[in-house]
Amino acid sequence: MSLAACSADLPDRGNPGAIVLAQRCGGCHRVYAPSSMTIEMWKFQIGRMHALFDQRGIPWLSPDEEQAVMAYITKYAGSQ
Numbered sequence: 001m002s003l004a005a006c007s008a009d010l011p012d013r014g015n016p017g018a019i020v021l022a023q024r025c026g027g028c029h030r031v032y033a034p035s036s037m038t039i040e041m042w043k044f045q046i047g048r049m050h051a052l053f054d055q056r057g058i059p060w061l062s063p064d065e066e067q068a069v070m071a072y073i074t075k076y077a078g079s080q
Contacts, residue, residue, distance in 0.1 A: 009033055010022065010031065010033065010034070011033075011034065011035075011076050012072075012076070015068075015072050016068040016072070017068040017069045017070070017071055017072020017073065017075075018072055019068075020061065020065045020068050020069050020072075021034075021069055021072065021073075024061060024065060025049075025069075033076075034072065034073045034075075034076035034077050034078070035076055035077065035078040036078060037077060037078055038077055038078055038079065038080065039073065039074055039077040041077075042073045042077055046069075046070075
């Protein structure tokens with residue numbers, strides 16, 4: 001999937017976290033802009049997705065991918 005195909009306007013598209021978000025998350029559903037949720041909301045949603053992956057037997061993000069996504073969304077998360 002190319003970053004141009006993302007359904008959200010991602011800041012800093014070359015950031016490793018943006019790439020993981022576009023490729024891994026965007027492989028299953030629309031990609032939400034980091035600013036669309038606060039970091040607390042993102043952590044909740046990521047926890048939900050992790051549990052869903054476990055439930056469905058889908059491999060979760062690698063530690064490096066998860067770290068990259070968390071750093072990225074922490075940097076660009078919304079404030080409200």
